[in-house]
Amino acid sequence: MMNKSSEKHMYRRDFIILKKDKRNDLRPRIPSCFLINSFFDYDVYSHNILDVNKFLISRKNTGVCLIGYALNPFTGANDNSRIAQHLAKLLSEDESNFFDYLDQLSGRFLLLCKKEDREFLLQDAMGYRCALYSTDPTRFMIASHTSLFQSVFDFRLNEEAFHISTQENYSMGGNYLPGLMTAISQVRPLLPNTFIDLRTISIHRFFPREELERNELTDEFVEKISKVLCRQNEMLTKRFKVVLSLTGGLDSRISLATLKNHTERLDKVFTYIINGNQSHKKDISIAPKIAEQAHLTSFSTINVKKSDLLLGDFLDKSQKIVNCNIKKSSSDMIALYLVGVEDPSTVHYMSYGPEVFNCYFTKNPINRDGVLSLDKLCRLYKRSLVHLTKDAWQEFIDIHNPQMKEVYGYCPYDLLYWEHRNGAWLGARMSDTDMVADTFVPFNNRKILKEFLSIRQDLRRTKEIHKKLIQFNWPELLEIDFT
Template sequence: MSIRLYPLGYILSDEIVKKLPSNYVSQELSHNYFYYIDKGTPYSIYESEDNFLIIHGEYMHIGINNNIPNHKLAEKLLFLYSNNFDEFLNLLDYIAGRFTIIVKEVSSIKIFPDATNARSNYYCTDRILVSSHAFLLADVLDYNIPKGKIKHEHKIFLNTLYDNVKSTISNHYTELMSNKVTRFFPRENNPFSNMDEERKFQLIEKFWKTQIDEFSKYDNKLIFSITGGLNSRFALSLSKEHINNLSFFTYALKEKIDNSNNVSRLLSLDYAIVTDILKDIPLNHKFFYLHDNPKTLTDEESKILNKNTTHSHLPILNKYVEDAFGDNSIHLRSNLLEIGQAHLYRRREVESSSKEAKDSVMRMYKRQTTNTSFLEQLYDEFVSNTDYLSNTYDYHTVDLVYWELRMGRWLCEVYNNHDSILRTINPFNHRALICLSLAFPYEQRRDLYMFKEIINRNYPILNFYGFNNLKNLYEQSKEKRNL
């Protein structure tokens, strides 16, 4: 398997970097800065007399009324950054993909992550040095890289294993050297809250489908993971027009139901529900049986994969995917949808406040730490240093916590696990699309109303099968009648 170090990554410095992976190449950049990328990674650079702007990674502008072509986007962004910063920020809200925007002006460098920090970014606090991967910086700086599991406190807020290396987070830009972290979203109340429901649905469909239409033109094989839950079916419904050109997979332990432990029970649920769906909807689909058809990684492959991420997540999936689909695939994912589903307060509505935000952080991370007082101290320091949640307008603070602190740190590292084999795209990673999902009343978000309505508009039969429930819609209604 052709696993490489720090795939799809980058490093930017004001000094020549000598310790680089063999797959990294230098890209021409003026102003005495040095930009290195994993060979073949998409990027765009636009330079003016004093400034430059880099878009590193996959990106696609999808506006309400028009779309800016990729080859013009960097120039447009730099012009707006220099002449109308508010419009620059507005434009960012309509860029989908998995990317980082780096802006150099006369006296500073600023890092703007994509909508959910899906392209991870790590920067040094004592020099001009920023990279896509934490351990790429560690290699350059000759820092020790641990062999065991990384403690949870080194993977949350801005924290890393190293005191002088920090992470970016969603909806905030970072200025290098000053290390100032500034919230740039939200800048107003949710502009979609008072929009007609039909118009909301139309925009959600446009923002998602435009991306699928474009990716379908690529030479890469498009693959799609499908489970027994709602999110993958929402994504499938919006990809229906291209269903014959998509390849699907589901991973399970065995080719049968196995309820012997919690993990096997959950994966068996996916196996059973997807099996039912496949009886009615013919998909080009494969099951990966992790127990019945085991695969292994070599020591060298494991070593590389461990360096590519700070959060190991099913690294063996690389083997299954490459064997099934080759190494030139784009993986369409749908994990982020939980941001619009009141995920942290679905059981009961809570007020939008700094107190509820802090309580949600403590609940969210309590299983990963035995020292809750230390966790509270870390959060309080983070809030103090960044002025976190100081102005959230009508966005719920708990939604922002889940969006920025959970998804903005965890999911990017999940993606980093599989970049050697897959280029990962999540069409939901478009700030305006996320805002649309948050523009419905709490009760509708709690009940997943928008997601089920979109499925009903685009592929109604997908609502028939149970969502993480072995009983289909008819069986569930029958059960309710018999109560």
Template sequence: MYKQFICARTKLSPPDGFRSKTYLDWTIWVSPGLPVSEIRDGDGRVLGLLLGWFIKDDEFISSDSAIEIAAAPSRSRNPFNSLCGRFVVFCEYDGNPSLLTDAGALFPVVYDKSREIIASSSCMIPEVTAENRDPATIADLDLLTERGWYPFGLTAHAGIRRLLPNRALNLASFDATRTWPLEDEDDFRKHHGESDETLLQRLCESLSGRVKTVTAAQPTIMHLTGGWDTRMMLSAARESIRDIDFRTYRTGGSGGKLDQQLARLLSDRFKLKHEFVDLLPVSEAERRDWMWRTGYCLNDHVIGLSTTECGVAQAGEVTLAGAAGEVARAFYWNSDDIGKSPPTPEILLQRLGFKNTEILNDEARRWLEGLPKGSACWVYDLAYIELRLGCWAGVAMTGHDIPLPSISPFNSVDTFQTMMSFSDRYRADGGLCKDIAKRLWPELLSIPINRAAGLRKLLFVRQELSATMPPGLKEMLKKYLRR
């Protein structure tokens, strides 16, 4: 078992092969290959531990190490906001021993307050099974029979909560405190009121620099499709292109065929090291194991990739992915939302594609009440980061039983802060995604995004219609069609 941890004050029996570390009176057991880095101050004093993979100061850390920070994080200063990767941090926050997530909680964390246990997945917590899932939760959404994911920090088991992104979990009280953003939207924009051009330059330098850092450190894979995330990632990889092997899975349906067609055009025109990979079948036993490793909290098409991922993974090989890049393209909102008031719980659930049940409505209301004040666009951006990334993308990390996770150069607080500082109109019109490509590799735009070229468009009518549809509406339709 890979990419998992569990910690407690009491003695537990971890899975075979796990090693132990300590933070104060907590014992932390980590799976094979999960890096543990000591956090030290300038005088060499140990402040805590960081579990996971991350980029810091032009270095990609993928093994046990030590990092230096000036002081433990607080509301006024958080040195982990500049770190990019998948990680959790054990250290003080505002003077309280805490556990902190990465920007998108792409390294997942769940916790059982009554038993004082914290883990990467509910499956790590003793006595958690498919049979003792919470009846009230699965009455709303049973992920053993339905596609979907649990938002707002819900899990499949009563008493176990998911720690949302940009939170500090107090290890004494088990209260979760927001670490970012801490100011209302108006104040946020006053403090980050730079021009779109200045922000674009900073974002492009950050993305390309992080890609270069990873490719210089380890063998690197990137998946090649026809969408915007691939095109932004490919743009950022221009200076590192000879150090990356590209793959495209031969998925079915018209969408898969379009991805394959566009991937071939990109690889041929820009001389990429590229291969197509046939998908291996996923057995029912493999599907059950995947669901168990994620704590029965996600049922998605990515399960269909699990056997293939395990089959093609090579030792030391890291995948660069565009997860979190959706913030650049206003994933849950469009130009009609600009200037509107924040959504009600009912509208938020509809936008996310969930049923308006009593449990979900109550969870949505509490989440909205805990947000810094802002417009509809502000709320939908944070919904993508905290609910979609933290409750969907992060959960999937533990599903594929391979040693290394994918790494996204977008996943850091400073990058989210930059992307959310652009004007709403600029992002809603798709300007940011296009300008990232224009700035870093403009020739890539000669090949259409998610659309066929010329007469081939007649073969992909659904994709042509989809290209004109707001992303949030597409997500709602997908959810509706799966029911």
């Protein structure tokens, strides 16, 4: 049995949502380090360092419970309780305004919502506050990690998922499962741009809702985006201790460029290499040059060894790692641990997200037809595993209701990357690093993503946006080569 110290460390920032009528029967199975917050007919169990804020409008039988943290770089709102209050008021008055405000929020959060007889749950823009749900109405729960479903309801491991994960080419392109498959039977991930109706356990899409505005990559456009990103960084660095991971690429260089006026507030800056990985060698060659150019005195290079990936005596995390269905601990988590992140108020500033607007899938001209199909979903996932994944992708089509062709001007390939690769892979990966630090991604904001996606694909594909943003905010950073 896990001792209380290990349990408190392992379940950092984790949560469980259950109906109140399950409290007496299931409380002994829930980690003892979890606190309870009641929200209408539900109990939210969460680790004490995971912020939970709720606001109820009793006369309208309406309320919002915000799990995690949020900020609004467009209005300057930087307080979870006030954001929850504003969301609840908007929900009670006009749902369209509620969703418009939601689009402006950055951070990493879930919203548990009630409006009269409706109860639903949704995530931050990219689904980085991972939420999994069970499909069995008699054992319904929502949780941050698959291991929690095993401990509360004795759900079994998914043998089909295990079989796929043991295939020779499974790790190519990322360790994540197809469609809505998880490592646990009868458990699915909630994905971005949708919400789950808690009464019917059904998925409903709320984005996109309107035509995508088209913009030119002008100086005025670059300045507008820069102001939002810079304001966001100012809000973040005032609120949290920030640790920045730096690579040799342009994605993290945008982050650093827009952090120019706040580098003195960065607690640590680091890059890392895993077992001498050749692709990482470029990072450890270029990142120190960037750090020197930017006068980042807290910069360090972390060498993650094979023995580190097994965690040694740090913590037995084998149950929790099954969330990503990888057989070792997250390299990001170990790098954060080795760099010395200890304060629970720390956020790891990561530069995930640009692949959504970098046209990841349409770099190959064959995918520029603007139409998805079952066969294409299988091949875009992992070409060598098509014969094993068709059922999973058909379930994805039936339940998630992805945009299979252009809708409101959004390319279906962009939305697929946004919703599945981000939600099913990166969201789970961030849950694994929660044990050490929370995560902030500057592009995890629906309104910011809409701005980037409004630019022509040829300019996005060649990363002209990246270069212009860096040029505008910190041009010296472009003097150094990039990967």
